[in-house]
Amino acid sequence: MNEQEIRGLVADVKEGTLSRRSFIKRMAAVGIAAPLASQILAWNDVAMANATLDYKPTKAGGGGPLKMLLWQAPTLLNPHFASGTKDQIASRIFYEPLAGWDKEGNLIPQLAAEVPSKANGGLSADGKVVTWKLKQGVKWHDGKPLTADDVVFTWEYAADPATAAYTTGAYKDIKVEKVDDHTIKVIFKEPTPFWADPFVGVAGMIIPKHHFGEYKGAKSREAPANLKPVGTGPYKFAEFKPGDILTGTRNENYHIKNQPHFDTLEVKGGGDAVSAARAVLQTGEYDYAWNLQVEDEVLKRMETGGRGKISAVPSGDIEFIILNTTDPWTEVDGERSSVKTKHPTLSDPAVRQAINLLIDRDSIQKFIYGRGGTATASFVNEPKQFKSPKLKYEFNIDKANKILDDAGWKKGADGIREKDGKKLKYVFQTSINAPRQKTQAIIKQACQRAGVDLELKSVTASVFFSSDVANPDTYTKLYVDIEMYTTTQPQPDPERFLNQFVSWEIANKENKWLGRNVSRYSDPAADEAYKAAQKELDPAKRAALLIKVNEIFCEANVILPILSRTRVAASTTNLSHDHSGWDVDSWNIAAWYRS
Template sequence: MKKIVFLLLAVLCVSFLSGCEDKNKEGGKTAEKRKAEGVTGDALVISTLGDASGLIYNITSDSASHEVSQYIYNGLVKFDKNLNIIGDLAESWEISDDSKTITFKLKKDVKWHDGEPFTADDVEFTYKFMIDNSTPTSYDADFRLVTGFQVIDPYTVRISYAEPFAPALLSWSMAVIPKHLLEGKEAAKSSLMRSPVGTGMYRFKEWKSGESITLEANEDYFDGRPNLDRLIFRIIPDLNTTFMELLNGSVDIMGLTPTQWVKQTDTALFTNSYDKYTYLAPSYAYIGYNMKNPLFEDKRIRQALTYATPKQEIIDGILFGEGVPAHGPYKPGTLWYNDNVKKYEYSPEKAKQLLAEAGWADSDGDGILDKDGKQFSFTLMTNQGNSVRTKIAETVQQNWSKIGIKVEIRVLEWASFINEYIDKGKFDAVVMGWNIVQDPDPYDVWHSSKCGPKMLNFICYSNPEVDQLIDDGRHTMNPQERKKYYDRFQEILAEDQPYTFLYVPNALVALSKRFREVAPAPAGITYNLEEWYVPAGEQKYRFEK
């Protein structure tokens, strides 16, 4: 399910091609293989910096919530290891010749975690839930383009659009939620936010707020029981503490900091127990500016801040070279990436020139620019537990001070940072990161209609030409024609600089050697988590059946 938000690359089947149908049966073969091997047991202990805000996937947007809930729910489609779209709850699908209708055939052997059968009524309920104005979701836009939803029979649904919609197939990777438990209820206040019921390979077991969330294997999973008995998400809001827990054996997998990767993993204690995996991550780091703050209204100010940001110094000094400069919201080397956009090489002098053109000068000689009697000063926020982001904030604070800008750094606990500041638009500028979505459609993050509480365009960027390009790109089926819209979109972002795009990092993963069948692929390292197992003689945790 993993809305196939927050990961990335070009998948032609997403293009809503006529007659595209899932013929992949690997899921059943994998289930048979796992059953034949009979190696079940143990747990994977995963570290996460922050606690989840809730476990109904469709109405949460924070990574901590999605990291857990992705294993609880399924969508109609999902990715295979090579980022091809295959069926999940859908057995197959057909797309009409005019690319305006998808007919899904659903799997018939699926049950909710409470034993109730999954049917087309649940898919219809999920669709209506997503377009209900009272549903607090950031992911409604794709579903509002549906013009007709028909339940043909208990295991067939037909979905119609007024015009071809490029991300249509992929949009049905959204989690399907249980009608029998949520109908007539306010989802955000439902008990399912804390005790969810899905169809996924793992079912909810326990949530100790601020400590851990535990999932247990779904014995009745339609694609075969996963080998590992439990997934335990430990909430550890500091990466240095997490690394110590890793070395102590209390955590099995974590994303290492560049310092840990380069300087702290060459010991026998580490190499005897852990493997390291690295690849260019489908993500980017950035500094985002609140476009409702008058300080940032003039694009020359934002351009100046980017010119005064030493991206390569950040990559070399903070990441130890484990990344490449970012110039926009797409991953280098992919179809959608435009390498010809304006790039901002480090130039404090150019920054000073732009600030002067915008009317800022140090009129009183105190080293801080001022205009109309007000100093150029603001607060730069980021979240606790991420030393890389804190170091980035400190680096830009020092560099921006050299061009006359005073910056205060504020580091906040994750839940407070998101719920009280980001979601409410109560910030000046932030150091954050995005995972890069599989489909190139940037609607949720960059379209002006997605500015608002709990929306993903939380900086409230607005450009009419960008809105039109995004709208046109969504309704263009040919990938090369579609790319033209996104190339122009990236050119405008490069000119407007609503973000200072910093870098695309290398993923730096440490994983306990006791886990087998780990096979990193374009879809990531955990795409086949259901196949992971620990030999009986190496299992660490035992649970009562």
């Protein structure tokens, strides 16, 4: 076997089409011993880690200000309460996980000294124990050292039901032990094929015990650090006006040599995606703008000015609709859309099936999103081995009308269908954003032709995606009949992404509406398949189980996927940034620089 053939097999392992075990067996067949084969993969991992961004500055600082636009303004800075991507991005500036995901889907050490592997003793043979070694010499922004105690505390904090953390799903079923001041063990109850969830990426940011220790559990919302973070990240907290502006200054004791490049950081919130794109691509007033959910033709015109460029990277993100099978208009025990209720009309599978046929996905892609998305019927689309091969979409008004006719929903004098005194009239909610309002209009027009009446509701993005337990208009409350938004796949494996479809993650008053299952729908078969996937070590069998979870919700027409989204951002032409589709935009902000 020559070098080129070996490189091809390494690429197959990276893409997930060949397991590491199969790679090692193939190497053994040509006389390459298992330890050396494992080392070849390890060398490849190191090469990818070094290749994530070609960082050129030779000293820290000197870059002046870095100005970012998050047009959905951050409202909090505790990563374990951050249900909205905007708050996760803002939190990641100050807090770091043990490892993050680059744009190629590689796991990159951040607070960890290395990524655990069988070769370095970090992964046990039985798939139940992961050993993480921390970088030494890392300090919190107040000068205190980062130790294993902080990692163990982060687990205790997020796993405590009284904390009501958004990240609790990553921590509640594990045990974490301190080995020494710079080593911890994560112990799983069962063999766990996807172990890179606790302490990794969006869910993995480590918080300091000495600032949050008194605020674990029921007092979690009272912690001053929820709005004034003390982290290990490249920038220190300076000022935060929720819903408006966030500023930071360079961390002079940052644990990576010559980073960060910029002296100050400003994150401006508010406005809309179009104005954010204009402020980078046309005026150059800002260096970077996130989540440009803007018609592609508009972006192309702006790019001609030459001040900025568009970055579009593949991701597992999905723009989709939820059809609420609970009753959003009846309050039970202090909450609407309670699982104790049943929606008067959307609980009918025929109605849900008809509405799914009334979504013109191809037109939404062609005339609105362009580079920003691809029409799909599957909730999971990336990586490809996890996408359902049988889920298909169709736009067919005639077929939708027949389904409703056959189900006994007759058109009244006003043209709206009804049965047993109940009308097919719905409030359809999303965030304020031009592509989403245009998508709403396209769907409303088709629904009218089938006797379904939609009242369109648009909520300011900073409210819609906030974690404010007192606000009825947040997306996790689902206090409407129909809702549309994008949810982000936080890593190149859909296991955690699909916990939005399990019964124990249902958003409700008890967990302060931070449960990941916003739809409230559940199915025992989905729960069973998900639990089986969590301990299935055979890659093909595990993928089949996760595909089944996806199919159950999509075939029930509770979840109506619209577009597989690419992550679109804008930057000035002289900004080198590390934009990943598998992590938040700020995941490696320490390495950004101006050329």
